[in-house]
Amino acid sequence: MKKMGCVEIVWGLVLCCNLAMALTSSSHNELAFEDVEHLSYDYKDALGKAIMFFEGQRSGKLPANQRLKWRGDSALTDGKPDNVKLVGGYYDAGDNVKFGWPMAFTVTLLSWAAVEYRHEISSAHQLSHLRAAIRWGTDFILRAHTSPTTLYTQVGDGNADHQCWERPEDMDTPRTLYKITSDSPGTEASAEASAALSAASLVFKRVDSIYSTKLLSKSKSLFKFADKYRGSYKDSCPFYCSFSGYQDELLWSAAWLYKASRDEKYLNYVLSNQGWSQAVSEFSWDNKFAGAQALLAKEFYGGKKDLSKYKTDVESFICALMPGSSSLQIQTTAGGLLYIRDSSNLQYVTSSCMVLSVYSKTLMTSNIDGIQCGSAHFSASQIKSFVKSQVNYILGNNPMKMSYMVGFGSNYPMQLHHRGSSIPSIHSHPSRVGCNDGYSSYYSSNNPNPNQYVGAIVGVAALLDGTKQEPLQLLQINTTINMVDYM
Numbered sequence: 480m481k482k483m484g485c486v487e488i489v490w491g492l493v494l495c496c497n498l499a500m501a502l503t504s505s506s507h508n509e510l511a512f513e514d515v516e517h518l519s520y521d522y523k524d525a526l527g528k529a530i531m532f533f534e535g536q537r538s539g540k541l542p543a544n545q546r547l548k549w550r551g552d553s554a555l556t557d558g559k560p561d562n563v564k565l566v567g568g569y570y571d572a573g574d575n576v577k578f579g580w581p582m583a584f585t586v587t588l589l590s591w592a593a594v595e596y597r598h599e600i601s602s603a604h605q606l607s608h609l610r611a612a613i614r615w616g617t618d619f620i621l622r623a624h625t626s627p628t629t630l631y632t633q634v635g636d637g638n639a640d641h642q643c644w645e646r647p648e649d650m651d652t653p654r655t656l657y658k659i660t661s662d663s664p665g666t667e668a669s670a671e672a673s674a675a676l677s678a679a680s681l682v683f684k685r686v687d688s689i690y691s692t693k694l695l696s697k698s699k700s701l702f703k704f705a706d707k708y709r710g711s712y713k714d715s716c717p718f719y720c721s722f723s724g725y726q727d728e729l730l731w732s733a734a735w736l737y738k739a740s741r742d743e744k745y746l747n748y749v750l751s752n753q754g755w756s757q758a759v760s761e762f763s764w765d766n767k768f769a770g771a772q773a774l775l776a777k778e779f780y781g782g783k784k785d786l787s788k789y790k791t792d793v794e795s796f797i798c799a800l801m802p803g804s805s806s807l808q809i810q811t812t813a814g815g816l817l818y819i820r821d822s823s824n825l826q827y828v829t830s831s832c833m834v835l836s837v838y839s840k841t842l843m844t845s846n847i848d849g850i851q852c853g854s855a856h857f858s859a860s861q862i863k864s865f866v867k868s869q870v871n872y873i874l875g876n877n878p879m880k881m882s883y884m885v886g887f888g889s890n891y892p893m894q895l896h897h898r899g900s901s902i903p904s905i906h907s908h909p910s911r912v913g914c915n916d917g918y919s920s921y922y923s924s925n926n927p928n929p930n931q932y933v934g935a936i937v938g939v940a941a942l943l944d945g946t947k948q949e950p951l952q953l954l955q956i957n958t959t960i961n962m963v964d965y966m
Contacts, residue, residue: 518876520870520874520888523603523605524887525874525884525887526603526605527603527605527608528884528886528887528933528934529884529934529936530605530609530612530934531546531547531933531934532932532933532934532936533569533612533615533934534546534547534550534612535900535932536569536571537550537569537570537615538553538557538566538567538568538569538647539554539555539557539567539568540552540555540566547930547932547933548904548906549899549900549904549906549907549929549930550647550648550904551648551904551905551906552648553650554577554650554654556654557577557634557654558631558634558656559654560654560656561658563622563631563656565577565622565623565634566622567619568582568618568620568634569582569585569615569616569619572896573895573896573897573898574898575640575645575650575652576633576634576635576636576640577619577633577634577635578632578718579623579630579631579632579672580632580665580667580672580712580716580764581764582616582619583620583672583674583675584671584675585616586613586675586679587671587675587678587731587735588830590613590681590682591678591770591837592833593609593682594681595836595837595840610682610683610686614683616675616679617675617676617694620675620676620697621693621694623672624672624700624701627703627704628660628708629658629660630658630659630668630669630672630701630704631656631658632657632665632668632716633655633656633657633716633717633718634654634655635653635655636652636653636655637717637718639652643914643915643917643918644902644914644915644917644918644921644922645898645902645912645914645916645917646898646899646902646905646912646917647898647899648899648905649905649911649912657716659712661704661707661708663710664705664708664709664710665710665711665712665714666705666706666708666709666710666711666712666725666728666729667712667721667728667765668712668716669701669704669705670701670705670706670725670729670731670732671728671732671767672701673698673700673701673702673705673732674728674731674767675698676695676698676701677694677695677698677740679694680692680694680695680698681738681739695739695740698732698735698736698739699740702732702733702736705725705728705729705732706729709725710725711725712725722765722766723766726752726755727755727766727767727768728767729748729752729755730749730752730755730767730768730771731767731768731771733745733748733752734749734771734775735774737749737778738774738778746778749771749775749786750786753786753789756768756771756788756789756792757792758791758792758799759792759796760796760800760808760819761819761831762796762827762830762831762834763826763830764830768792768796769792769793769796769831769834770833770834772792772793772796773793773837773838775790776789776790776794776838776841777837780841780847793834793838794850794852797850797852797862798850798852798853798855800835801852801857801861801862801865803855803857804852804857805852805854805855806852806853809831813878814872814877814878815868815869816828816869816877817831817832819831823938825873825937825938828869828873829869829936832869835862835863835865836863836866838862839860839863839866840859842859849862850862875887875888875890883936883937884936885931885932885933885934885935885936885937886931886932886933886934892937893927894924894926894927894928895932895935897928897932897935898917899930899932900928900929900930900932900935901917901921901924901928901930902917902921902930903930904929904930907929
């Protein structure tokens with residue numbers, strides 16, 4: 480049977496935030512979605528697994544405390560063609576390529592979860608593991624920013640990689656390097672890298688002030704590069720090209736820099752460019768408007784009343800997603816799952832739910848009773864309850880009665896579109912598995928993957944037969960859970 484789906488590192492991180500939200504108590508006096516308040520899972524266990532997932536995506540020299548033991552060292556000479564050190568970072572999806580832009584978005588969201596839900600994640604004894612996951616990404620971003628006007632954005636030949644099915648430990652496809660410079664800019668990628676470092680600087684501020692200061696300094700450098708040399712990454716990229724432009728990333732980056740530094744120039748930047756802000760119905764690796772709006776709406780409630788447009792726009796985003804809203808744009812399946820994209824839908828569900836999670840918390844801490852969506856009113860508790868319904872869907876409350884997280888519950892996917900998981904570990908099968916050998920011996924195997932990839936989340940693509948139906952295929956492994964508020 481053909482392996483279904485591929486892994487994207489973005490998902491696990493968003494799910495981490497939503498799981499953290501799931502750890503907090505919920506009100507029982509509001510309308511609940513799917514009677515969600517009376518349904519509960521072991522969110523602490525799911526959160527731990529979601530964070531562990533990132534260890535399976537690691538590239539480079541693995542640490543002694545590596546928990547997913549089936550992985551080994553890999554790609555130890557990355558960067559050599561340009562005499563730079565680009566070892567480390569994360570592989571993308573089920574591939575052996577490192578894509579800097581979505582990797583940076585992953586780091587930003589992991590950091591956002593750590594900042595917003597530090598207490599809940601710490602109570603679940605997962606904060607050190609989350610910090611380690613963040614640092615594995617930020618260390619790579621620091622290495623990739625080799626000069627004030629240079630950022631390496633990809634390591635590996637995506638086309639060649641897709642022609643091979645081999646473990647990262649055996650990888651022999653070209654480790655081609657791609658970079659953006661002042662002559663060949665990619666504002667989206669450099670601005671996202673800036674956002675990742677400034678967000679992470681907040682995570683490490685209390686525990687490693689020297690590292691935190693370094694992250695913030697390099698974030699400022701990357702933002703300056705992104706803003707001064709404006710040009711869309713779609714003109715410089717081979718994969719993960721931009722479709723939404725770079726204005727969202729610039730606002731997102733400036734918002735994080737203001738949050739991390741409190742430097743008024745970044746506040747003035749988002750004020751003077753608030754005309755860029757758009758009402759959207761998706762938050763993803765390509766479109767960051769809703770995330771920037773959520774950050775700046777919190778500043779609005781903190782007294783920065785000139786930021787009202789961001790508050791209005793993020794509430795339009797929420798109204799576009801909430802069932803029962805008068806301005807609903809995103810439908811749900813019969814089982815209650817947000818249906819945003821035909822392919823890899825859970826990636827977009829979990830990232831969108833992260834914004835809902837964070838904004839519901841902002842409303843609660845600001846003593847705001849909720850938001851108005853035309854004739855419908857939604858309290859913060861109702862928004863939070865809806866996010867929990869999406870988390871529960873992922874963990875097993877769905878028509879298939881299957882957990883879409885590997886290793887969680889008793890019924891979960893066993894055949895994942897992931898090279899390292901689907902081929903025996905190099906520790907148990909030290910003989911090299913070549914490019915074509917992987918396809919002929921393992922890719923089409925009917926057996927469960929030999930390495931259980933704990934914490935991986937399948938993307939779940941919806942198949943349409945004239946009407947909207949429940950997801951029937953497992954197409955993509957991801958890493959995002961919004962569970963902290965329910966533990």
